[in-house]
Amino acid sequence: MNYRVFVYGTLRKGESNHHYLEQGLLVEDEVWAEGYTMYDLVEYPFVVPTAVGQIKGEIWQIDEHCLAKIDKLEGIEQGLYTRIFDDALQAYIYVRPNSKGLIGIPQITQGDWKMRLRK
Numbered sequence: 001m002n003y004r005v006f007v008y009g010t011l012r013k014g015e016s017n018h019h020y021l022e023q024g025l026l027v028e029d030e031v032w033a034e035g036y037t038m039y040d041l042v043e044y045p046f047v048v049p050t051a052v053g054q055i056k057g058e059i060w061q062i063d064e065h066c067l068a069k070i071d072k073l074e075g076i077e078q079g080l081y082t083r084i085f086d087d088a089l090q091a092y093i094y095v096r097p098n099s100k101g102l103i104g105i106p107q108i109t110q111g112d113w114k115m116r117l118r119k
Helices: 064-073
Strands: 002-007 025-040 045-063 082-086 091-095
Touching: 002 025, 002 064, 025 091, 045 064, 045 091
Parallel strands: 002 091
Antiparallel strands: 002 045, 025 045, 082 091
């Protein structure tokens, strides 16, 4: 079975964990997802669903073996992230399971992890 996943941080092309998607198929590049806010934890981002906001990423088609590896990377079992299905994207996206404790964590206001270091 194949799955579509929307990736917005270290899994994107050229980023540190992209090798997890080497066996996948890039479906759409430079996609904007509505209804999310991105936060910067320096080594990786996380997003939370919000009423406003948008984030940029890629949609990949992967198999269940690859999905299991990404679930492990994202700490699904530990509750670090949860995987939800976004109807507009027709893809899964990994989000922070709750939005508590965000005080002091900077937002990536432009919504693009790759642009975070540019001023």
